[in-house]
Amino acid sequence: MAATWQETGEYFSAKSRCDKRASYYLAASNVYRYECRPSGGLWAGWVLAD
Numbered sequence: 001m002a003a004t005w006q007e008t009g010e011y012f013s014a015k016s017r018c019d020k021r022a023s024y025y026l027a028a029s030n031v032y033r034y035e036c037r038p039s040g041g042l043w044a045g046w047v048l049a050d
Contacts, residue, residue, distance in 0.1 A: 001050045002050065003032055003048050003049060003050040004048070004049070004050070005046055005047070005048055006046065006047055006048075006049055007044055007045070007046055008021075008025065008045035008046065008047055009045075010045045011039065011042040011043065011044050012036070012043045012044075012045070013042060013043075014043065015036050015043045017043075018043040018044075018045055021045055022045075025045070025047050028049070030049050030050050031048070031049045032047075032048045032049065032050075033047065033048040034046070034047050035047075035048075
């Protein structure tokens with residue numbers, strides 16, 4: 001199965017807080033990348049996972 005970008009459903013008021021959450025998701029064996037993307041004045045977490 002190919003990896004796809006998926007929203008985590010978590011939103012943060014500061015990008016630094018969003019970035020800190022990366023280690024939680026990257027610990028999963030099926031997650032390859034984590035990004036924080038702007039979303040309506042907040043930062044949304046996104047993962048590249050299969």
